[in-house]
Amino acid sequence: MQTPKTILIIEDEKSLRDAIVDILRLKNFLSLEAKNGREGVELALSKHPDLILLDLIMPEMDGIIALKNIREDAWGKKVPIIILTNLSATNEQFGDDKATLKATHYLIKSDWKLHDIAKKIEEILET
Amino acid sequence: MNKKTIISASDDIILNLKVSAKEKEIVRRKLAVTAERLAATAVKLAITAKERESVRIKLAVTAEEKEHVRLKLVVTAEKLAVIAEKLAVTAEEKESVRRKLAVTAAKLAVTAAKLSATTEEKESVRRKKLVATAAKLAVTAEKLAATAKEKESVRRKLAVTAAKLAVTAEKLAATAKEKEIVRRKLVVTAEKLVVTAAKLAVTAEKLAATAAKLAVTAKEKEIVRRKLAATAKEKESVRRKLVVTAKEKESVRRKLVVTAKEKESVRRKLVVTAAKLAVTAAKLKKSYETLEKKVLERTKSLEMSRAKEEAVLLSIGDGLLVTNEKGNVIIINKTAEKLLGIKSKEAMGKVFSEAVLLVDEKGVPIPSEKHPVRMALVSGITTATTIVGSTYYNVRKDKTKFPVAIMVTPVILDGKVIGTIEVFRDITAEREIDKAKTEFVSLASHQLRTPLSTVNWYAEMLLAGDVGELNEKQKKYLDEVYRSNQRMVELVNALLDVASLEIGTFVVEPEPTDIIELAQSVIDEQKPQIEAKKIVFSFSFGKNISLMQADPKLLRMIVQNILSNAVKYTHEGGKIDMSISLADKNNILLKVDDTGYGIPQNQQDKIFTKLFRADNVRDKDTDGTGLGLYIVKSVVENSGGKIWFKSVGGEENKGTTFYVSLPLDGAKKPANI
Numbered sequence: 001m002q003t004p005k006t007i008l009i010i011e012d013e014k015s016l017r018d019a020i021v022d023i024l025r026l027k028n029f030l031s032l033e034a035k036n037g038r039e040g041v042e043l044a045l046s047k048h049p050d051l052i053l054l055d056l057i058m059p060e061m062d063g064i065i066a067l068k069n070i071r072e073d074a075w076g077k078k079v080p081i082i083i084l085t086n087l088s089a090t091n092e093q094f095g096d097d098k099a100t101l102k103a104t105h106y107l108i109k110s111d112w113k114l115h116d117i118a119k120k121i122e123e124i125l126e127t
Numbered sequence: 128m129n130k131k132t133i134i135s136a137s138d139d140i141i142l143n144l145k146v147s148a149k150e151k152e153i154v155r156r157k158l159a160v161t162a163e164r165l166a167a168t169a170v171k172l173a174i175t176a177k178e179r180e181s182v183r184i185k186l187a188v189t190a191e192e193k194e195h196v197r198l199k200l201v202v203t204a205e206k207l208a209v210i211a212e213k214l215a216v217t218a219e220e221k222e223s224v225r226r227k228l229a230v231t232a233a234k235l236a237v238t239a240a241k242l243s244a245t246t247e248e249k250e251s252v253r254r255k256k257l258v259a260t261a262a263k264l265a266v267t268a269e270k271l272a273a274t275a276k277e278k279e280s281v282r283r284k285l286a287v288t289a290a291k292l293a294v295t296a297e298k299l300a301a302t303a304k305e306k307e308i309v310r311r312k313l314v315v316t317a318e319k320l321v322v323t324a325a326k327l328a329v330t331a332e333k334l335a336a337t338a339a340k341l342a343v344t345a346k347e348k349e350i351v352r353r354k355l356a357a358t359a360k361e362k363e364s365v366r367r368k369l370v371v372t373a374k375e376k377e378s379v380r381r382k383l384v385v386t387a388k389e390k391e392s393v394r395r396k397l398v399v400t401a402a403k404l405a406v407t408a409a410k411l412k413k414s415y416e417t418l419e420k421k422v423l424e425r426t427k428s429l430e431m432s433r434a435k436e437e438a439v440l441l442s443i444g445d446g447l448l449v450t451n452e453k454g455n456v457i458i459i460n461k462t463a464e465k466l467l468g469i470k471s472k473e474a475m476g477k478v479f480s481e482a483v484l485l486v487d488e489k490g491v492p493i494p495s496e497k498h499p500v501r502m503a504l505v506s507g508i509t510t511a512t513t514i515v516g517s518t519y520y521n522v523r524k525d526k527t528k529f530p531v532a533i534m535v536t537p538v539i540l541d542g543k544v545i546g547t548i549e550v551f552r553d554i555t556a557e558r559e560i561d562k563a564k565t566e567f568v569s570l571a572s573h574q575l576r577t578p579l580s581t582v583n584w585y586a587e588m589l590l591a592g593d594v595g596e597l598n599e600k601q602k603k604y605l606d607e608v609y610r611s612n613q614r615m616v617e618l619v620n621a622l623l624d625v626a627s628l629e630i631g632t633f634v635v636e637p638e639p640t641d642i643i644e645l646a647q648s649v650i651d652e653q654k655p656q657i658e659a660k661k662i663v664f665s666f667s668f669g670k671n672i673s674l675m676q677a678d679p680k681l682l683r684m685i686v687q688n689i690l691s692n693a694v695k696y697t698h699e700g701g702k703i704d705m706s707i708s709l710a711d712k713n714n715i716l717l718k719v720d721d722t723g724y725g726i727p728q729n730q731q732d733k734i735f736t737k738l739f740r741a742d743n744v745r746d747k748d749t750d751g752t753g754l755g756l757y758i759v760k761s762v763v764e765n766s767g768g769k770i771w772f773k774s775v776g777g778e779e780n781k782g783t784t785f786y787v788s789l790p791l792d793g794a795k796k797p798a799n800i
Contacts, residue, residue: 013577019584026593057573086576087569109580110616113587 005125008032008049010040010066011084012058016109020053020084023114027122037061041069048075051121056085080104080124084117152349161217162339166332168210173325175203204292211285218278225271228264235355236261260351267347274340277333284326448474448483448549449538454504456482457546466553468524479549484522485531493519503535503547510535518558521551529553568626575619582612614750621754624684625737628761635765639674640682642715646707649686653694660699668707672715675791681762682789688755689719689785695751696744697723697782714768714788722782726774734772735760763787 007029011017014035021031032049034040038061044052052070056063063083070076082105104124107117179200235257440447446463450456455478459471467474467483474482479500485493495501499510511534512519520528532554538546586609588594590602597605650657650666657664693703701722710716724743726734733739738753745751763770768789775781 013581015581016577016584019581019588022588023584023593057569086573086580108576110576110583110619114584115587115591 004028004030005050006030006032006047007121008034008040008044008047008052010034010037010044010052010058010063011055012036013055019114020117023118024121027118029118029121037063037066037069040066044070044076044079045073049079050125052079052081053084053117053121054081056083056087082107082117082120082124084109084112086110152352155348169332200292200295204289207285207292208289211282211289214278214282214285218275218282221271221275221278225268225275228268228271231264235264256354260354263347264351267351270340281333443550444552446549446551446553448479448551449546450479450500450504450549451546452504452544454479454500454547463551466523466529466551467521473524479547485533486520486522486528488518488520490520490522490528499533499535500547500549503537504544507537507539507544509537518554521553529555530558532557564626568623571626572619572623576616579612579616579619582608583616586612618752621752621758624758625754628758628765635681636678637676638679640677640679641674642677642682642686642707642717643668643672645679645683646686646705646717649683649690650705652687653690656691656694657703660694660697660701662694662697662700663702664705665703666705669709672707672709673791675715675789677766677789681766685759685762685787685789686717688759689717689787692755693719693721693723693783693785696747697721701782710788713792714790717787717789718784720782720784725781725783726772731772731774735770759787763789766790 007024009017009020009024009031011020011033012035017033017035021033024031032043032047034043036058040052040054041061043049054063054067058066063085067081067083070079070081084107086109105120107120112120440458441460442462443460444462446466447458447460448456448463449458455476456474457476459474459482463474464471480492480495480498485498487493496505499512502508502510512532518530519533521531522528530553531551533549533551535547535549537544538548586605589597589605590609646666646668650664690703690705693705697703703722704718704720706718708716708718724747726741727743730739730741734741735756737757739757740751740753760770766789768787770785770787772783772785774783
């Protein structure tokens with residue numbers, strides 16, 4: 001039996017965070033929870049999770065800044081990060097930084113079923 | 128005195144006078160001779176008287192001699208009677224001459240009058256001379272008439288004398304006794320004869336004077352004649368000339384007559400023409416006045432309209448900058464002055480790029496070939512900046528800048544660009560609105576989707592039995608919740624897409640995409656609905672279709688929309704054929720052919736309009752948003768593709784075929800800058 005992978009969930013909306021935690025537990029993942037960008041960055045850099053699910057619009061620190069902070073870290077450069085948000089991506093929000101930010105995937109919550117998200121995580125971690 | 132001589136001479140005179148005026152001289156001379164002879168006769172009569180005195184003396188001596196004397200006296204008396212008769216004849220001749228002269232004078236007067244009539248202007252002097260000459264001739268004729276009368280009187284006296292002498296002679300012959308008485312009477316008679324002789328002498332002198340006068344008259348006549356001759360010659364020459372002239376005049380006259388007729392006809396025509404011309408002139412004058420008035424009015428109205436246009440141009444709310452064909456500024460309006468913080472004279476005549484500095488967001492000047500004015504000048508096509516794509520900024524005089532929307536229209540005359548009209552406006556406010564919109568979209572997408580996501584995910588887990596199995600009824604109810612939520616998610620997504628398209632924040636990320644695989648996945652997604660409606664579905668594709676450069680997200684959206692519409696709007700048991708092929712070497716063609724409801728003919732032009740739903744499907748399917756085709760058309764056209772359809776709507780239910788062509792080399796940037 002493999003060591004369960006740890007997934008960091010950076011999401012300010014508790015109901016959504018709980019749902020994700022539930023599905024990940026069902027799929028035998030360990031979950032770390034952060035309710036804003038600042039907490040997320042702290043947890044990421046201290047716990048070094050195997051994958052990060054990142055929301056964008058959050059109080060205190062938004063997802064973009066959190067992403068930048070993580071990517072600035074040596075470990076953080078390589079960690080897979082899935083942006084899981086309800087925000088329609090616009091050029092203005094990402095600007096020219098998108099490439100350098102190197103989010104692994106960009107998923108719209110309302111378009112994705114939880115099981116599909118879990119499946120996606122498994123796929124990423126297997127490769 | 129020789130009778131015959133006188134008669135002959137007189138005859139000659141008569142003849143000569145009858146012949147011609149030229150012979151008047153001869154007549155005159157003969158008259159002079161006659162006069163001389165008369166004088167001689169008078170002298171002789173004086174002598175005869177003396178001789179009679181001596182005879183009387185001799186009679187006193189002898190009565191026989193008296194008888195002889197008496198006989199001689201009788202003879203003398205007879206001679207005197209003859210002379211008297213001749214004188215009478217002479218007088219008559221003179222009278223005839225006078226008359227002829229009068230006639231001649233009258234003719235001359237007529238000639239003169241004619242001359243005066245014919246050559247009034249040219250020959251006035253000559254005419255006057257002729258009149259004078261005629262007058263003189265008249266005077267001469269009158270004198271001659273007077274002379275003739277005197278002669279007549281002399282003649283009568285001579286006749287009387289001759290009669291008395293005859294009586295005396297008869298008395299002398301009657302009685303010898305009375306001879307003494309007769310002698311004494313003879314003395315008296317002799318004395319009387321002396322007196323008579325003296326009288327005769329006087330008469331002779333008078334005759335001589337008359338002759339002299341006649342000579343003078345003759346001379347004058349000669350002069351007159353010569354003058355007349357000269358005049359005649361002149362007249363002749365004049366006449367000939369006049370004849371020639373007259374002929375010429377005649378020919379001229381005839382011509383003139385002809386000409387006159389023609390002239391008359393011409394004149395009449397001219398009169399008619401003149402009348403017409405007068406009418407025309409009046410009309411022309413009127414129309415000229417009207418025209419003048421109109422021109423004035425027109426000029427005035429043009430002036431006004433020009434002033435208005437200028438005022439309109441200068442007062443337009445947007446900045447206006449007009450250049451000539453070289454790109455030099457020729458008009459700049461007040462709004463432009465205000466926007467740029469310059470005075471029009473600072474920009475006038477300058478080339479557009481110097482008159483107004485155009486930069487990008489970082490303040491770097493826009494290269495000339497990308498400047499809308501230059502592009503319009505070169506291409507002759509209206510060029511505009513839009514809110515999609517990079518923003519241009521105009522630099523004010525104080526070096527601050529503002530975002531600007533520019534539309535440059537080339538002014539084309541006879542296919543040649545002769546200038547440009549740049550209309551521009553400060554879009555700072557619009558930018559702010561756009562930003563607000565974008566923020567709203569972010570907010571809406573986030574805020575609306577978050578609860579939807581929550582419902583979605585929990586319903587999903589419940590339905591999946593992650594937290595325990597549900598009974599059928601529970602599953603059915605929860606499925607309704609889930610599906611409605613799903614529709615809500617789709618609606619929100621569509622609204623967000625529309626908003627993104629409209630504010631230009633739609634992200635396009637082209638990458639090599641396999642459209643066949645993508646289409647297949649869309650078909651798989653739609654399969655449950657297709658099967659539920661028992662639709663006969665087929666999909667075919669060309670084998671030579673390579674990967675195309677496209678944003679898979681958008682491509683998926685296109686295919687999905689077209690196919691789901693076909694499925695939605697086709698009856699149960701209908702048919703849908705989908706195919707993907709190469710339209711040409713640069714474009715692929717997606718074709719979706721259904722046997723559905725079709726699009727009503729009168730609504731086909733509205734089918735791509737935002738929020739539009741055709742009448743014949745609104746009741747059948749309440750799910751539709753009226754946004755799908757609008758979004759698809761926007762995406763297709765922004766990708767450099769085309770979308771069209773063929774449809775037979777209404778009662779015929781012949782279905783619809785949608786076509787989408789897309790470039791293989793990927794979404795081209797919009798034509799706008």
